[in-house]
Amino acid sequence: MNKRLLPLGLAAGLLVAGCSTISSTFDSLNPFASSARKMSPLPELTAGGEVARNLWSASVGKAGGYAFTPAVVGDAVFVADQKGMIYRLEGGKVVWKIDAGQPLSAGVGADASLLVVGTAKGGVLAFDALTGKALWQAQASSEVLAAPAVSREGVAVRSGDNRIFLFDALDGSRKWIYQRPMPALSIRSTGSPIFADRYLFAGFPGGKLVGIALQNGALVWEGTVAQPKGTTELDRVADIVSPPVVDGTQICAVAFQGRIACFDMAQGGALIWSRDISSARGLVLDGRYLFVTDDDGVVYGLDRLSGSSLWKQDKLRNRGVSAPAVRGNLVAVADGEGYLHFLSREEGAFVARQKTDGTPVTVAPQLLGSAFLTQTTGGDVRAIEIQ
Numbered sequence: 001m002n003k004r005l006l007p008l009g010l011a012a013g014l015l016v017a018g019c020s021t022i023s024s025t026f027d028s029l030n031p032f033a034s035s036a037r038k039m040s041p042l043p044e045l046t047a048g049g050e051v052a053r054n055l056w057s058a059s060v061g062k063a064g065g066y067a068f069t070p071a072v073v074g075d076a077v078f079v080a081d082q083k084g085m086i087y088r089l090e091g092g093k094v095v096w097k098i099d100a101g102q103p104l105s106a107g108v109g110a111d112a113s114l115l116v117v118g119t120a121k122g123g124v125l126a127f128d129a130l131t132g133k134a135l136w137q138a139q140a141s142s143e144v145l146a147a148p149a150v151s152r153e154g155v156a157v158r159s160g161d162n163r164i165f166l167f168d169a170l171d172g173s174r175k176w177i178y179q180r181p182m183p184a185l186s187i188r189s190t191g192s193p194i195f196a197d198r199y200l201f202a203g204f205p206g207g208k209l210v211g212i213a214l215q216n217g218a219l220v221w222e223g224t225v226a227q228p229k230g231t232t233e234l235d236r237v238a239d240i241v242s243p244p245v246v247d248g249t250q251i252c253a254v255a256f257q258g259r260i261a262c263f264d265m266a267q268g269g270a271l272i273w274s275r276d277i278s279s280a281r282g283l284v285l286d287g288r289y290l291f292v293t294d295d296d297g298v299v300y301g302l303d304r305l306s307g308s309s310l311w312k313q314d315k316l317r318n319r320g321v322s323a324p325a326v327r328g329n330l331v332a333v334a335d336g337e338g339y340l341h342f343l344s345r346e347e348g349a350f351v352a353r354q355k356t357d358g359t360p361v362t363v364a365p366q367l368l369g370s371a372f373l374t375q376t377t378g379g380d381v382r383a384i385e386i387q
Contacts, residue, residue: 052354056092071110109148118144136172176217203240226258242282282323297321311348323364334361
């Protein structure tokens with residue numbers, strides 16, 4: 001049987017055949033989503049709560065059906081759009097703007113000296129982060145839907161056929177490629193690989209989380225986050241489609257139609273805990289807790305050491321809620337109407353809210369100094385802080 005890719009929109013109950021661009025996980029981006037999944041109304045905020053304000057905002061091009069993640073490096077913010085424009089912003093002001101010369105499907109990955117974006121034809125384009133000068137191009141095996149990961153060890157790129165490439169950061173030469181047998185049906189992943197110590201970690205279809213040696217691309221560890229279940233191909237989809245998260249020796253990941261699992265890499269990758277929560281959105285760790293958004297838009301606060309529940313916030317159900325971000329005593333999630341919601345880290349109660357341009361935010365907010373950074377599908381880039 002030929003391997004087939006399942007657009008992320010199937011999380012809303014829709015199978016799209018032959019789709020050339022990504023269908024969002026979020027119902028709000030899916031015009032064919034079932035009307036039975038009624039979006040929850042905006043929850044009321046408690047009087048006397050915190051006040052959210054725009055620190056700055058900027059306008060860039062639209063996402064065009066793809067998921068673009070801003071990259072934050074110090075005070076600099078790098079953003080891209082589907083038409084191929086790439087921007088460096090500082091304090092909301094455009095430092096430079098360049099045209100990549102072709103449409104883009106993923107980005108941005110960046111460090112202090114290099115930024116990298118991807119195309120639907122598998123192109124990997126690298127530019128000087130300080131000047132925007134084009135540096136090199138490389139080629140993956142198929143469309144690039146996840147933002148490349150950039151470090152001094154190289155540039156890690158995930159292709160649409162779930163292969164991982166590591167390119168040399170200086171000249172774009174290919175160091176190695178990692179691939180594994182794939183199930184007959186899988187979700188088109190926007191989960192970027194992540195660098196940690198001497199390894200690269202990435203989630204795969206079939207609920208597998210793997211550690212790959214940076215030196216040679218060899219598999220050094222594999223953990224089972226979820227086991228495919230059911231009798232049909234659709235029932236057995238249990239894919240990790242969001243990035244794993246690492247804090248110290250603990251690594252955690254979550255699978256669609258699966259569960260969350262956390263492992264201790266200091267103990268050879270031994271399973272610490274797992275629990276049944278399905279998510280194609282993603283999760284985040286902080287010093288004490290793990291926060292995750294499930295496929296219905298319910299946000300959970302969990303104890304990171306045991307997986308036990310701290311709180312559950314279900315008043316954003318079916319609002320197309322993003323993965324969470326956390327800073328201090330705040331957890332931030334964005335939704336399909338362009339709202340950024342701030343929750344109490346300890347209780348999950350709503351603290352504040354800020355609206356952007358009204359178009360969906362499909363990726364987790366990023367941290368920028370004291371602010372939370374969002375990029376909407378309509379091209380609104382905004383830094384929002386709590387007063």
